[in-house]
Every structure is written in structure tokens, then in C-alpha cells.
Amino acid sequence: MSAHEAKTINLILKVWRQPNPNQPGAFAHYDAKNVSTEMSFLEMLDVVNERITLEGKEEPIAFDHDCREGICGMCGAVVNGQAHGRLKGTTLCQLHMRHFNDGETLYIEPFRAQAFPIIKDLAVDRSGFDQIIAAGGFITVKTGQAPSADAILVPKKDSDLAMDAAACIGCGACVAACPNGSAMLFVSAKVSHLGLLPQGQPERYQRVARMVSKMDELGFGNCTNHLECEAACPKEIKFTNIARLNRDYLLARLTAADQETGPAGGF
Numbered sequence: 001m002s003a004h005e006a007k008t009i010n011l012i013l014k015v016w017r018q019p020n021p022n023q024p025g026a027f028a029h030y031d032a033k034n035v036s037t038e039m040s041f042l043e044m045l046d047v048v049n050e051r052i053t054l055e056g057k058e059e060p061i062a063f064d065h066d067c068r069e070g071i072c073g074m075c076g077a078v079v080n081g082q083a084h085g086r087l088k089g090t091t092l093c094q095l096h097m098r099h100f101n102d103g104e105t106l107y108i109e110p111f112r113a114q115a116f117p118i119i120k121d122l123a124v125d126r127s128g129f130d131q132i133i134a135a136g137g138f139i140t141v142k143t144g145q146a147p148s149a150d151a152i153l154v155p156k157k158d159s160d161l162a163m164d165a166a167a168c169i170g171c172g173a174c175v176a177a178c179p180n181g182s183a184m185l186f187v188s189a190k191v192s193h194l195g196l197l198p199q200g201q202p203e204r205y206q207r208v209a210r211m212v213s214k215m216d217e218l219g220f221g222n223c224t225n226h227l228e229c230e231a232a233c234p235k236e237i238k239f240t241n242i243a244r245l246n247r248d249y250l251l252a253r254l255t256a257a258d259q260e261t262g263p264a265g266g267f
């Protein structure tokens with residue numbers, strides 16, 4: 001058999017089933033037999049769901065997904081205690097079954113955080129992230145027609161850092177991995193990718209003040225330097241972005257930039 005030839009494995013799944021936010025959940029047992037090692041983790045769940053549907057005794061397992069290409073941020077679950085599973089820098093949809101061993105037991109749970117209430121089974125409500133973005137994660141500069149790429153010069157170092165931060169897909173694994181349920185890595189990525197570029201300067205301090213304020217209001221915890229967020233992040237967003245956020249937040253407070261009114265107020 002060639003190194004790339006598919007083989008099959010058998011797994012024991014303990015999957016968190018919870019019918020809705022108001023009823024208690026529990027782990028349910030499923031035997032996942034003859035799982036192709038070429039499948040992604042979500043395809044493996046699809047196959048389990050097909051069997052559940054054919055048996056007709058219960059509803060299929062609810063889980064979020066969309067692109068299945070590691071770019072949309074919709075997928076996510078905790079597999080044996082690790083957000084997005086065991087492969088570093090990889091979303092759950094890009095985790096393949098060749099990374100598991102025959103006979104393994106996998107505990108599959110939703111992202112757990114006070115600010116991410118469970119909707120059903122593995123699906124959680126991450127709309128808090130949308131609210132944080134709506135609070136300030138944008139620029140209001142009128143761009144008009146697309147300018148020539150070299151009209152605004154950006155130092156290479158800054159553009160590299162901004163692009164690295166912009167890789168955040170808003171999946172929420174950082175929140176699930178943090179013992180405080182903090183969204184600091186997510187917010188710092190958004191603050192950094194805008195605040196490092198010239199177009200993001202006018203609202204830079206107002207932005208950070210408003211996003212942090214919304215994060216606090218929604219019940220996300222604060223950062224106490226565990227670094228679990230960076231370890232869990234499928235896009236390997238660097239913890240140093242949080243240091244940048246903290247510096248900008250301090251300046252926002254000192255200059256009372258958060259007292260401005262309206263998204264573009266005062267600028």
C-alpha cells in the first residue's frame with residue numbers, strides 16, 4: 001500500500017448532545033466504523049450523521065461549517081480538550097482523519113465560554129464577535145474608486161504585520177481555549193490589522209476603546225497571559241498583537257479617545 005493510499009480506522013466518539021440552550025446536555029456514544037483516513041473531521045461527522053439519519057432514532061449532530069477550506073471561521077469544536085483538535089495551525093474542517101489512530105476514543109464538545117452560549121450540540125452563538133466588530137472594527141474613510149496600489153505607501157514591516165493579523169477568521173477558538181474566556185486575541189488581531197495601516201489611523205484609538213468596551217460588556221474575560229489562545233489559533237495569530245492592543249488601549253484612555261461620539265465622531 002502506498003503512503004497516500006486511504007485506509008480505514010474505527011473510532012469511538014463521545015459527542016456532546018444538547019437539544020437547546022435551556023436543557024442540559026450530555027455525552028452520547030457513537031461507534032464510527034470504517035472511517036477513511038482521507039476524510040476531514042467534518043466529513044467523518046457527516047458519515048456519522050448519515051447513519052443517525054438512517055436509523056431515525058434521533059436528530060443528526062448539529063455542528064457549524066461553511067467553506068470547509070479553513071477560511072470562513074464557521075467550524076469549530078473541542079476534540080479531546082483541544083479547540084479545533086490536535087493539529088497546530090489547522091481548523092477543524094482541515095483536520096484529516098489520518099492524524100488519528102485506529103481504536104481511539106474522541107471526546108467532541110462545543111466551544112465553551114460564557115459569551116458563546118450553546119445553540120444546539122456543537123453549535124454555539126458567536127454573534128458576540130459580530131457585535132465587537134460593529135462597535136469599531138472598521139474604517140469609515142471614503143475610498144471612492146479603487147486607488148492605484150502605490151498611492152499610499154506602507155512600510156513592508158507594517159504591511160506584513162497587518163496582513164498576519166488580518167488572517168484571523170473569527171472562529172472563536174482563542175476564546176474557547178482561554179481559561180478566562182477572553183476575546184483579546186481576536187480583538188487584538190482586528191485592532192492590529194486596521195491600526196497598522198495608514199487608512200486605519202483616524203479612528204485608531206476610538207476603535208480600540210469601543211471594541212474593548214463591547215468585549216467587556218458581552219462577558220468575555222480578560223487576558224492573564226496564559227497564551228492558550230495563541231496555541232489554539234488555527235491562523236497562528238501572535239500573542240504580541242495583544243501587547244499592541246494594550247498599548248493602544250492605554251493611549252485611548254489617556255487621550256479620552258473613547259469619549260468621541262458616533263463611529264467617525266471628531267475625525
Ligand code: SF4
Nearest residue numbers: 168169171172174233
Ligand atoms: S485569533 Fe485565531 S483563534 Fe481567535 S478568532 Fe481569530 S483565527 Fe480564531
Ligand code: FES
Nearest residue numbers: 066068073075093
Ligand atoms: S468551515 Fe470554514 S473555516 Fe472551517
